[in-house]
Amino acid sequence: MRLYFVFIFKIMEKDLGKGSGESVKLYKVRWIFLAVITLLYFTYIFSGFSVSQINIIFVQYFHVTYAAVDWATIGSYPTTVITTFVLVRLVYKGSAKFRFLSVAMTSFVIASHVARMIAFANSHLFAFIVLGQIFNGVCAALSFPLCL
Numbered sequence: 001m002r003l004y005f006v007f008i009f010k011i012m013e014k015d016l017g018k019g020s021g022e023s024v025k026l027y028k029v030r031w032i033f034l035a036v037i038t039l040l041y042f043t044y045i046f047s048g049f050s051v052s053q054i055n056i057i058f059v060q061y062f063h064v065t066y067a068a069v070d071w072a073t074i075g076s077y078p079t080t081v082i083t084t085f086v087l088v089r090l091v092y093k094g095s096a097k098f099r100f101l102s103v104a105m106t107s108f109v110i111a112s113h114v115a116r117m118i119a120f121a122n123s124h125l126f127a128f129i130v131l132g133q134i135f136n137g138v139c140a141a142l143s144f145p146l147c148l
Helices: 002-016 029-053 055-062 066-073 076-093 098-121 127-146
Strands: none
Touching: 055 066, 066 127, 076 127, 098 127
8 A cells, every 4th residue: 555655656756846946835725635535535445344244135135146245345446546546647747627526526426326226226236336336436536636
């Protein structure tokens, strides 16, 4: 995990021109964003692990294996990691603005919940649970650059 953040901050240093005399001004409101995003990650991880604790309910309702429920539980984590690298690069290039990130994050949260509601409406649509988890992973990645 530490290596992941070291890589991201190396990209930031390169793009911000560290050592070239440029200064970066950080605003106090970013600490609020950091606190909110930290809370989001803690609830995000808690919700992921709580689903794995009640996987017998998912197995019985969706008629899938325990392994499928476990994969659905961790399905959002690889998406978060992959998307974060791309987004941090776009943010520091100036391509992704705050408004875009906010609207995209809200859209993916809504899409995640809609996908899960579709899955719970019909017990044969377990794939929508996985799709909802993937959307949730993109949302988590979109939230990270907002606190930078």
